[in-house]
Amino acid sequence: MTSILVVAECDEQGEISQSTLQAIVAAKGLVDPVVTVVIAGEAPASASTLAVGKIVTLSSVDDADAGIYDQATAVISSLVESTSPEIVIFSKSDFGSVVGARMAFRSDSAFASDCIEISNAGDGVSVTRPVYGGSALAEFEIPTRPAIITLRAGVYEAGTETGLPLIEAFESDVNVERVVSVTGTVAEAREGVRLEDANFVVSGGRGLGGPEPFSVLADLANALGGAVGASRAACDAGWIDHSHQVGLTGKSVSPDVYIAIGISGASQHMAGCSSSRAIVAINKDGDSNIFKEARFGIVGDWEKALPSFLATVRELKA
Amino acid sequence: MLGIGITELTVRIVVLAKQVPDPETPPSQFKIDESTNSVIPPNGVPPVVNGFDLNAVEAALLLRDAGAEVEITVLSVGSDFVMDAMKKPLAMGADRLVLVDDSRLDNIDSAATVKVLAAAIEKDGHYDLILGGRQASDWDQAHVTLGLAEVLGLPLVSLVQKLELNGDSVSLQRVIPDGYQTITAPVPSVLTITNELGEPRYPNLRGIMQASRKKAETFSLADIGLSSDDLAPKLELKNLYIPESNKHVELIQGEDEADSGKKLALRLREEKLI
Ligand SMILES: Cc1cc2nc3c(=O)[nH]c(=O)nc-3n(C[C@H](O)[C@H](O)[C@H](O)COP(=O)(O)OP(=O)(O)OC[C@H]3O[C@@H](n4cnc5c(N)ncnc54)[C@H](O)[C@@H]3O)c2cc1C
Ligand SMILES: Nc1ncnc2c1ncn2[C@@H]1O[C@H](COP(=O)(O)O)[C@@H](O)[C@H]1O
Numbered sequence: 001m002t003s004i005l006v007v008a009e010c011d012e013q014g015e016i017s018q019s020t021l022q023a024i025v026a027a028k029g030l031v032d033p034v035v036t037v038v039i040a041g042e043a044p045a046s047a048s049t050l051a052v053g054k055i056v057t058l059s060s061v062d063d064a065d066a067g068i069y070d071q072a073t074a075v076i077s078s079l080v081e082s083t084s085p086e087i088v089i090f091s092k093s094d095f096g097s098v099v100g101a102r103m104a105f106r107s108d109s110a111f112a113s114d115c116i117e118i119s120n121a122g123d124g125v126s127v128t129r130p131v132y133g134g135s136a137l138a139e140f141e142i143p144t145r146p147a148i149i150t151l152r153a154g155v156y157e158a159g160t161e162t163g164l165p166l167i168e169a170f171e172s173d174v175n176v177e178r179v180v181s182v183t184g185t186v187a188e189a190r191e192g193v194r195l196e197d198a199n200f201v202v203s204g205g206r207g208l209g210g211p212e213p214f215s216v217l218a219d220l221a222n223a224l225g226g227a228v229g230a231s232r233a234a235c236d237a238g239w240i241d242h243s244h245q246v247g248l249t250g251k252s253v254s255p256d257v258y259i260a261i262g263i264s265g266a267s268q269h270m271a272g273c274s275s276s277r278a279i280v281a282i283n284k285d286g287d288s289n290i291f292k293e294a295r296f297g298i299v300g301d302w303e304k305a306l307p308s309f310l311a312t313v314r315e316l317k318a
Numbered sequence: 319m320l321g322i323g324i325t326e327l328t329v330r331i332v333v334l335a336k337q338v339p340d341p342e343t344p345p346s347q348f349k350i351d352e353s354t355n356s357v358i359p360p361n362g363v364p365p366v367v368n369g370f371d372l373n374a375v376e377a378a379l380l381l382r383d384a385g386a387e388v389e390i391t392v393l394s395v396g397s398d399f400v401m402d403a404m405k406k407p408l409a410m411g412a413d414r415l416v417l418v419d420d421s422r423l424d425n426i427d428s429a430a431t432v433k434v435l436a437a438a439i440e441k442d443g444h445y446d447l448i449l450g451g452r453q454a455s456d457w458d459q460a461h462v463t464l465g466l467a468e469v470l471g472l473p474l475v476s477l478v479q480k481l482e483l484n485g486d487s488v489s490l491q492r493v494i495p496d497g498y499q500t501i502t503a504p505v506p507s508v509l510t511i512t513n514e515l516g517e518p519r520y521p522n523l524r525g526i527m528q529a530s531r532k533k534a535e536t537f538s539l540a541d542i543g544l545s546s547d548d549l550a551p552k553l554e555l556k557n558l559y560i561p562e563s564n565k566h567v568e569l570i571q572g573e574d575e576a577d578s579g580k581k582l583a584l585r586l587r588e589e590k591l592i
Pocket of ligand 2 (some may be wrong): 334335336337368371393394395396423428431449450451453454455457458459460461462463530
């Protein structure tokens, strides 16, 4: 038997997130899994059909905790202490990355971030994670328990199975003194679909040469009903807001088509888009790494190739 | 005890900085020795200070620029330090470089790294802020700084892109996926700094000269009260390898680039991708 806690997160619509559904699939792939889903806050209605045995809600974690996660760390730590799971799986999100790391170091437990595979290994657990920006993969054994893990989005496919879990509340008596406080949130305005959810992503890099070409990329994204992404180089240059960054330290996307324009395809960029169904590249350097990852490509200047591509897409979509 | 030029008002900042292989090394030069599960240092490409750690150095320097009296200590744990690389933060304007230098510290895991950093910080004395990078570009763990906050029992704010000192608190901007949060944290606290802060400054000639005259202060493992036993890994590396790619690109050849653009769209339609 492998007892596993999957710490859930909800998406913008308040539903259990895709990455949590993927984590449940990863958990159920382990030997004789007993999976419990933990939800910080109230459980959404859809949780009642999750394909797991039990759901535990943590009502003592409130919205004021977002970004600081002092409360979540304390309450989930006490739940782990009282239920002694062998594995705790978080999504590699802001929440999972911070809470997972903090509770692991608080309890002197092993922590592995951004894993792409989890398996049983003897009495312990084995994980694989990309390292060196994705240039290499490292396989680790974790002999002690609990093994606390964050899972990269998009590597396991969310399941369609349903179930009838028992739902119970966990009342924690931990008292968290708030020393750090969030005084406000400034949201970047967004038009159209969310980058993470888009079926088409049109991304630009340093090869665009400046901020103006991003409006052409936006035209193409609009024509496809998609969203605009960018490489870190383009964001760091100030050509587009960082909320558009795709990659290891940006957003993870897995659209049907990912169009990379003037992007060299550094491993850290590809880490955020390599699970796309098809990658299409326009780059003037035929030797650039992006052509090792792409399914279709044009070796050439985007300024010459993009207008006719956009015009033809518009005709096809008309 | 306060050092030369250090007053009660001085804000003492520790910046955690790791020496890493240059992440801009061309993929063709990235090689692994499978018998030892380690990366073979590329020929002629010297190591660098981890990029996000230079952002953290920059964050500390910006506090000085804003008028605060700060003393900046750069702390690094490792072995085989290359001084040309490690002195860059000094050349940018940091005051001290403290190295915990021991061959046993080569490729230790994050649990051990956190222990060594915590012991070195406590040994080195008073601090007001600890700034770490968002993640190190070798093992991409993104959690050593977070773990350190837990082990030292200090408040933590991750992904800081802007900071301002107000007496005994700091006002921060913390990056979230679609914008940022404004946050107030007490001093002392641990912060992780992200590249949204802005490019680290280039050292000027004067800075480079000053850095060349400064000597790193080094600690051995024993100096900070630790032994090999404290370095036992929680994660055991079993296998390190370069993933194989079997992708094959179909290049669209038109009469000219405009024609290729058109043909690309048609090809994607043919594949029912658009
Ligand atoms: C720890 C770490 C994390 C990182 N995280 C990320 C991340 O999340 N996301 C990310 O993107 N990067 C990330 N990076 C940076 C990454 O390593 C690369 O530096 C970056 O992705 C390069 O961006 P680029 O492809 O736009 O620029 P470049 O590598 O400079 O490539 C520009 C490309 O444009 C092409 N080009 C130029 N002009 C034209 C033209 N007229 N027409 C067509 N093509 C043209 C060139 O041939 C070149 O291939 C990270 C790095 C580190 C160390
Ligand atoms: N050996 C080290 N010496 C000094 N600082 C380190 C070391 N390892 C990690 N850090 C700090 O912790 C941050 C996160 O590292 P990591 O969790 O390894 O990705 C880095 O950006 C550094 O600021």
